[in-house]
Amino acid sequence: MVAHVLRLRLAMMVGALRGDPREVVRRAIGVVLLTAATGVAAVSAAGLADADRLTTAVVTVLAGSAVTLGFAVGPPVTASVDPLDPRRFAVVGPEPRPLAGALLLAGFLSVPVLVVLVLGISLAVAWSAHGAPAVATVASVILGLTTCVLLARVSMALGALVQRPRQSRELMGVYLVAVLVVVVPVGVFLGSLEWRGAVPSQLASAAEILAWTPIGAAWGIALAPTAGAAIGSLVVALVTIAVLGLAWFALVTLLLTTTRRPAAARERGGLGWFAILPGTPGGAVAARSLSYWLRDRRYIVNVVVVPIAAVVSTVPLLVAGVPFELAVLLPVPIMALFFGWLPHNDLAYDSTALWMHIASGMRGAPDRIGRLVPVLLIGIPVLAVTLPLAVVAHGRWAILPAMIGVCAALFLAGLGLSSVSSVLAPYAVSRPGDSPFQQPQRTGSGGVIAQGLVMVGAILAALPSILLTWRAVGGDTIDAMFAMWVGIGAGGVVLIVGVTVGAVLFEQRATRLMEFAEAT
Structure with missing residues (x-):
């Protein structure tokens, strides 16, 4: 042969x-x-x-x-x-x-x-x-x-x-984003180098x-x-x-x-994301979630607010006298934390459309994984573009691996904990078509507690990487590599565990989730 x-x-x-x-x-x-x-x-x-x-x-x-x-x-x-x-x-x-x-x-x-x-x-x-x-x-x-x-x-x-x-x-938009994720960081890195007849230390x-x-x-x-x-x-x-x-x-x-599907079945023109993503339960959830995230103004406002809040958070630090080269490193981890926190109440935004998932007998894993796809496709490019800019403003490229570790830990751990929170403690939000700034009255404090626990849990998961990053900022560059792998590892573990637990809870609490959707 x-x-x-x-x-x-x-x-x-x-x-x-x-x-x-x-x-x-x-x-x-x-x-x-x-x-x-x-x-x-x-x-x-x-x-x-x-x-x-x-x-x-x-x-x-x-x-x-x-x-x-x-x-x-x-x-x-x-x-x-x-x-x-x-x-x-x-x-x-x-x-x-x-x-x-x-x-x-x-x-x-x-x-x-x-x-x-x-x-x-x-x-x-x-x-x-x-x-x-x-x-x-x-x-x-x-x-x-x-x-x-x-x-x-x-x-x-x-x-x-x-x-x-x-x-x-x-699909062309995905390709464009992928190119930006690679080209922008590389361009920023090369543009920040000082060529004086020898190989810059950053390049080495x-x-x-x-x-x-x-x-x-x-x-x-x-x-x-x-x-x-x-x-x-x-x-x-x-x-x-x-x-x-x-x-x-x-x-x-x-x-x-496996048997290849006929061309007529594959080329589902006019169906947008449903024509691109796999025809599986997880692919269907991801396609529907992407349509919501890119069209529903409730989602769009949440995404737009994240970078604004992150940049504004540096102003008090600068006023308090924190050196600029340290304060400029804060916005990107804050964005990573908020991007991971965004889907913590994702089921509530479905409103009564949640019945499609429950009535079809969908397993918990496809639902949990599919709902994370939009956040990943939006969060990763934003972080990949802004992180090199923050490192350039800081002035030391040796800190980049450590910052990657911190952002990965906050982002991935937030997604994992959000996968549990959205099933275990959903709370009422503005209904489809309402203003994103119009929030319904809530009778309890469960929503506030769920939001806080997701953020605190993500910070705790990223704490080892944060400590190593602080040491790397002080001059121990070897800690930067440790911070990267520790952060990626901790965030990955929390993400896997969170998705697994969230999938089990989704199947066990299907009836209660449907009651919540009908009541709100």
Whole structure:
């Protein structure tokens, strides 16, 4: 099977230069331009041998991370059709594991991978000139290529499972937001650097951090500053490949055992978010919630108030004499806290529409997860754009990982606790169509207590990360990395536990929730 799939892949690459003469000419011109660009890039990469070791290491990690990330996000953004989609082989009844292995090997036979191979060889020449061990050089190139191929395979397989019309306004909006999330922080970071004939320390720190991430670990092995850093990057790269490999084999099995829906059923034009998100209970809840969050003025006012309240909160600190470089770090964590707090009473905003969930026998998990999708799609881009701006105003990029940890803990923990609060203690809100500033009278204090407990709980979950961040602000930059992982870990745990508990409570309290919706 492996030999057959490889021959098929080669035939498809050669067949791309056949057919309509105009298409052949365009493809030939593209190949020529790509070859020329690859040659220039390869010469430039080999020319790093004349640069100092730090510059070569930084350029290698940054460029390698960008290329690896491109393999992951390229297929969904460009809506690429996988020529080796596992479902095309279903008619011959192959076993999933051998087919997955064969398709993975065939993934190395592609023009983008060949370009990366040429660049990797050129970089290897530069690494050798700086004294990099031959074993580390070979391992870096092989692991980097393997990571790129696996990311492309997994990304295309996930796209094959979804297959939504990319021309829709909603999906193009998601792509635009994704671009902003990446471009704005990177642009802010590069614009804040001071280039004085040497690699800025902030850029070197960024490369050092990327060398410990899945997208940059493979490229940080050869010129790692210490043996421990090289081993750490090697371990991260191997774990990344192992996880991606397991995901690829699982996706191939899933693709071979599921039936593709007819095109007429998939292309549900005019249905907005319902045409984009999966046709599952969780996808339906997410689509309906997104429609509410982007159209209902009650939700819109809540979202708009969050950044305003966060910025205004710094004024008393500045008046009280808190240094500007410290006060400017506060608004983003406050926004993270409020974004996580927003869905704490989400069920109440449904009003009587809640009966659709309960009458259909929907499980608790799809309801809890689907309702968090709008907050995630709104909160993450806002935080990703504003956080680099706050760090620039602060003046030390070394504090960025710590701020990420604090914001992640507050945001994720808030979402987890909100998933419990909205089921356990809902309270009356303005009805659909009413003014968002018109609040009904409440007979008890349950709503106030629920709001306070969600905020206090999120702050307590983020407290370890906050303490580590305070130490990092004082100069212990090593605590910044600890703060990031502690914050992400604590927030993730609270989110998972909160969604699980909220799902159980949703099923147990369905009758009471319906009574609450009818009464309010």
